[in-house]
Amino acid sequence: MALNTPPIAAKKPHSVTHHGITVTDDYAWLRDPGYPEVTDPAVLAHLEAENAWFEARMAPHKERVEHLFTEMRARIKEADKSVPQKDGDYLYWIEFEEGAEYKKWWRRPVAAGDDASADELILDEVALAAGKDYFRLGALSVSKDGRLLAYAIDDNGSERFTARIKDLATGELLPDEIPGTLSALVWVSGDKALVYSLANENWRTDNARLHWLGQPVSGDVELYHEDDEGFRVGSGLSADEQWLVIGSSDHETSEVRLVPVGDPLAAPLLVKPREAGVEYDVDVRGDTLFVHANDTHENFRLATAPLARPGDWTTLIEGSDAFYLTGFELFKDFYVVEGRRAGLDQIEIRHYDDPARIEPIVFPEASYDAGLGDNPEWDTQVLRLGYESMVSPATVYDYHVGERRLEVLKVQEIPSGYDASLYVTERLEVPARDGTPIPVSVVMRKDRAPGGPLHLYGYGAYGIAIPPGFSTTRLSLVDRGFAYAIAHIRGGDDMGRAWYKAGKLERRPNTFTDFVDVAEALAQRGYTVPGRISISGGSAGGELMGAVLNSDPHLWGAVVAHVPFVDVLNTMLDETLPLTPGEWPEWGNPIEDKAAFALIHSYSPYDQVKPGAFPPLLVTAGLNDPRVTYWEPAKWVARLRELKTDDNELLLKTNMGAGHGGKSGRFESLRETAEEFAFILWQLGVPE
Numbered sequence: 097m098a099l100n101t102p103p104i105a106a107k108k109p110h111s112v113t114h115h116g117i118t119v120t121d122d123y124a125w126l127r128d129p130g131y132p133e134v135t136d137p138a139v140l141a142h143l144e145a146e147n148a149w150f151e152a153r154m155a156p157h158k159e160r161v162e163h164l165f166t167e168m169r170a171r172i173k174e175a176d177k178s179v180p181q182k183d184g185d186y187l188y189w190i191e192f193e194e195g196a197e198y199k200k201w202w203r204r205p206v207a208a209g210d211d212a213s214a215d216e217l218i219l220d221e222v223a224l225a226a227g228k229d230y231f232r233l234g235a236l237s238v239s240k241d242g243r244l245l246a247y248a249i250d251d252n253g254s255e256r257f258t259a260r261i262k263d264l265a266t267g268e269l270l271p272d273e274i275p276g277t278l279s280a281l282v283w284v285s286g287d288k289a290l291v292y293s294l295a296n297e298n299w300r301t302d303n304a305r306l307h308w309l310g311q312p313v314s315g316d317v318e319l320y321h322e323d324d325e326g327f328r329v330g331s332g333l334s335a336d337e338q339w340l341v342i343g344s345s346d347h348e349t350s351e352v353r354l355v356p357v358g359d360p361l362a363a364p365l366l367v368k369p370r371e372a373g374v375e376y377d378v379d380v381r382g383d384t385l386f387v388h389a390n391d392t393h394e395n396f397r398l399a400t401a402p403l404a405r406p407g408d409w410t411t412l413i414e415g416s417d418a419f420y421l422t423g424f425e426l427f428k429d430f431y432v433v434e435g436r437r438a439g440l441d442q443i444e445i446r447h448y449d450d451p452a453r454i455e456p457i458v459f460p461e462a463s464y465d466a467g468l469g470d471n472p473e474w475d476t477q478v479l480r481l482g483y484e485s486m487v488s489p490a491t492v493y494d495y496h497v498g499e500r501r502l503e504v505l506k507v508q509e510i511p512s513g514y515d516a517s518l519y520v521t522e523r524l525e526v527p528a529r530d531g532t533p534i535p536v537s538v539v540m541r542k543d544r545a546p547g548g549p550l551h552l553y554g555y556g557a558y559g560i561a562i563p564p565g566f567s568t569t570r571l572s573l574v575d576r577g578f579a580y581a582i583a584h585i586r587g588g589d590d591m592g593r594a595w596y597k598a599g600k601l602e603r604r605p606n607t608f609t610d611f612v613d614v615a616e617a618l619a620q621r622g623y624t625v626p627g628r629i630s631i632s633g634g635s636a637g638g639e640l641m642g643a644v645l646n647s648d649p650h651l652w653g654a655v656v657a658h659v660p661f662v663d664v665l666n667t668m669l670d671e672t673l674p675l676t677p678g679e680w681p682e683w684g685n686p687i688e689d690k691a692a693f694a695l696i697h698s699y700s701p702y703d704q705v706k707p708g709a710f711p712p713l714l715v716t717a718g719l720n721d722p723r724v725t726y727w728e729p730a731k732w733v734a735r736l737r738e739l740k741t742d743d744n745e746l747l748l749k750t751n752m753g754a755g756h757g758g759k760s761g762r763f764e765s766l767r768e769t770a771e772e773f774a775f776i777l778w779q780l781g782v783p784e
Contacts, residue, residue: 197761299674556587634658642701
């Protein structure tokens, strides 16, 4: 292939018929029939040709990519460490060394005081990642007695982790090795055993298993097996560490079982049988069960029940339209409730002996992102918190409960310099076409000229809120005259559970129209002009990019779609794919439901590509991605190449050794952001 023309994928007729409707897919061949192994020479050749086209088109902009990368890297404190946190007899923290892509995990005995010679390196990610193109640490768990460390790693992006156990006294690895995990690693039975979940052949965790140290993995006991293909299983400990909590759930229904930590083979205690549409999670204090559930209000309530009658729930905190109760944590002398009010994070201290006593933690800004950090100890009077805003770097606090006082422990350092007074952040509301006010968070320089370029980010799925947090990479756009906006569109739960429901299933199109309406409103209000708007989103946010690319191409000056979920109909029709059965509550089941088939087909970006002009587009994919399979972006780009009538850039970059999250390592991932921003600046004609 000459590098002065883009690769054109072969068309091979293929069609499927459901509910009497036939859908053609001439690029179905890009799915390797041997997946998850991808060895088909024609498929690999096409992906490599697209990568070569990406490199050729980006080559004239390498200097800008390098400049952006250097600029972004200079904002990161290379030699950095987290604030140590006490857990039992030790203080734990992580450190990055100068130039290191990965971190090191350290601890020091509390009894050693300030004696740094007592520091122990318990896990070295740098050494574990040496010689690997990809590395990701998954679960990590120290045994209760502090002697053993269980951890799991993925070295190809497939999200199938191998668990190992390290003797921290000797530094030696135990012979125990558990491949194929996709879960936490939970110590039970006096640190003699681990509970974990395996990913089955379809990358689904349908089990909780018990491994006795020193015994063959082949003899591990299955504590629980989930028969519903749409449900996933996960395990953890209660706050007082007396109970193993085994949960099973899909996107809208859950079920929990409790097992004594000291007797993991005991018959599990079912809290309450699953009921369609009811989600709940639990924790335990003494003989009282605390339950966070949406059975009486969609924004959840907090209830209690005696362990002897775990399904007999009595309301402690009523569900509320005004307060979205997102979670809770129990401690020995008090408990903490987290939630959102008018879309903003709230943290409240509550007391077991006085239900009317509510102590909110007050933060200084009108728009921010705040939440509990790592608080491993049951008996504590100090809470670790995290806080940031679109203009305030990440800050670690200790909150002294008795004094109701915040203590700053660490503020994110930006070595190249950062002056918050140069920037302004705003929280707007703009009306959607149905009149619903959509929140928008914006950050920009105070000296920015009106009508300049604007970058709009969105996600809008799975009830995942996008908080108005801080980003050092974002500054590379903002300092070049961009306003950067986050559209808190329906489909996320930014404004409560009803906000999520208003963007799923039959109301899914609200997510797409909300995003377009925000863009148009920002232009109408003078922040920018149509055609000067760059947009980005990943995964389900990539589906959003595809939908608005089809519906309103004239608005966008550049579009970046990361691992985009764009082949929605074909994926939801294929129940053998890892995520599909569990996704039906989110999107609908087009196999059984003709209306769901018709709706998904009406917005699925791949199916709705029509001949016409499209804005410049950069698409990324991961060959080993189990969440959004590589062929979705590959097929989408192939169809766009076939049908587009313009000469705008269309680039596809597939990471051949990575998965859903792109390249691993803190600097390698930065380089991909630098490429994305260079593409945006190039397409919007922003000079260096």
